[in-house]
Amino acid sequence: MIEANALPESNQPEDALAAVVALRRLADTLERQAVRAALDQGWSWARIAQALGVSKQAAHKRLSEVAASTSST
């Protein structure tokens, strides 16, 4: 859990923006990992999309590479 008071001060935009970039990269990595695990367990794209709160098309477009790497292993 990220404490609100741990967030970089708003008067330090460089630090705050660096934190945003790092979190986005971490979130993308965790998302791919979670989707890979779901696919391995037989989840459908519709179910994954619903869990992520996005459309099936959006999930498939953004994360289809995970499916490719899962099926190749």
Next chain:
Amino acid sequence: MFSRIKSRFGDIDTIKTLCLLAEKHALADQLRAPGAEHFLLAALDLPEDTARQAFERIGADASTLRQAIERQYSDALCSLGVDPKVAKASADEPLPSKLGAYNAAPSGKEVMLALAANRREHGPLLGAHVVAVVAGQQHGVASRALRVMGIDANALKSSAIEIAAGERRAPNLQAHS
């Protein structure tokens, strides 16, 4: 005339190599589109070695750039109280390469556009030119990584420009042989 045409074709080869190397670094970094930091890493991979020389000239060790890039991510996550090991544990394998049009991140596109805009000002495209452009960026991952390395970006930019100018006056025959 012939040397200009030859130089132009040489530049195209260098740009192609640079883009492919930058993409490889981006995929290893869990990112789909290469940013300025990946073009900087790619410049260091070029065999003519001028990028590394630009760092060396100011007493910096270019081989620590990759660690510095990772470190600036870790520092940012630590500032939020997030254990950076979470990111490391889940980022062990490079992303698979994707077919289709080449796509760079905005900071990477900025590098390519600046190199294209400065094309007439220099001879063959060198790694040092890439270093000069990236060192000129005030913000972003590459800029933060250089700060982690304790590098004065302006000094690195000047160094890279001097190395590139020197290479133009006296091409490094050893590197190109």
